[in-house]
Amino acid sequence: MGYRVVVAGATGNVGREMLNILAERQFPVDEIAALASRRSLGTEVSFGDKTLKTQDIEQFDFIGWDIALFAIGSEATKTYAPRAAKAGCVVIDNSSLYRYDPDVPLIVPEVNADAIEGYAKKNIIANPNCSTAQMVVALKPLHDRARIRRVVVSTYQSVSGAGKEAMDELWEQTKAIYNPTASVPPKVFPKQIAFNVIPHIDVFLDSGETKEEWKMVAETKKILDPAIKVTATCVRVPVFVGHSEAINIEFEENLDEDEARDILREAPGIMVVDKREPGGYITPVECVGDFATYISRIRQDPTIDNGLNLWCVSDNLRKGAALNAVQIAELLGNRVLKKG
Known part of the structure; x- marks a missing residue:
């Protein structure tokens, strides 16, 4: 017996990936609706x-x-998530x-699976920001071993994190570079994204950080x-899919590279590819x-006590969004609903 x-x-982008991953991972589905x-x-x-x-979400009965799995943005979610949750979905x-x-529990299954038990308060579970999701997967096993005091992270985030129109803008601007008669002014981004990097994701806050940077802090x-100190600089780069992060970690205890x-090689959800060669x-x-x-x-960071540097890369449409959502569904099924 499976799930509806x-x-x-x-x-x-994310909704299509959710459908792909549900199928790839053979999630026990009896019936599926695309809204x-x-x-x-x-x-x-x-x-x-x-x-x-696809069916019209406005007319859909969740009973x-x-x-x-919701990938419709905050405004629409504000309307339809409570409706679905109230219907028992x-x-x-x-x-x-x-x-x-x-x-509302904020879940990355490799990191805080036990928090799933809190879902029943509102019948809602939150999926984290794409840049946060991959970083905490990397941090968790190291934190368990040596306790992290502080994280300094710089992100290199692909345009797919801003949606299909952002990917189209990169593509059209890139073509225009080679066509002297063409001009594609920025619409999705505040400046040209092709052959450029933009140190600005989401809105600016009074503190001077962007909301994307604030999200990484709050969500981590x-x-x-809550004791970990985090500071982030989030940058949009001309890459279609895949977020990268340069992470500097200060531990309370010594942890050599x-x-x-070895710890990261054994950790769930992680692949280590680390050869010191081109x-x-x-x-x-x-x-x-x-x-x-x-x-x-x-590698060690010799400028501080108990410091390490690492490079972290993940498909933001998968682990940063759709995959993590499906993994939460799997966790929910295995621990709570237990139909499949």
Whole structure:
């Protein structure tokens, strides 16, 4: 006996990945519904070897459905998530709407699986920000061994994190570089993204940090440990898919690079590729379509006591969004609902 599953936002980048991953991982589905806004009504999407026609989320009745994976943004989620939750359907939400709600668990299954028990307060579970998800997967096993005091992270985030229109903008601007008669002014991004980097993701806050940077701080504390100090600089780069992060970690105890490498090799969800030679590391192009969070460039930081540096790469549409949501659904099924 399987589950009746809803994917809301099924025509977007993340929604399509959710459908792909549900099929790839053979999630026990008895029935599946693909929802979208009215303007996308009837659009066809793939689920394994099946083709689904999207239904209108506004008219959809969630009664009798078990799990809903939401990838529709905060404003729409504000309307439809409570409706689904009230109908008895557990919502796994990819937006930022519920991440900081103390009554909603924020889950990365490799890091804080036990927090799943708190879902029943609102029948909603939050999926973290894409840049946070891959970082805490890397930090968790090291924190368990030597207790992390402080993290300094710089991100190199792909345009797919801003949606399909952002990917189109990069593509069109890149083509225009080679066509002197063409001009593609920025619309999605504040400046040209092709052949450029932009140190600005989401809105600026009064503190001077962007909201994306604030999210990494707040979410790491909620998921992993409120005592960890985090400072982030988040940068958009001209890469279609795959987020990269340069992470500097200060521990309370000594942890040498060889032990850290061994710990990470044994940790769930992580692949270590760390050879000190040209090409002996992973780049975003190589991680696309993969489930793993890749770790490379593990080395001591000699400028501080108990310091390490590492390079972390992951497919942001997968571990940063769709895969993590499906893993939460798997965790929910195995620990709580227990149908499959």
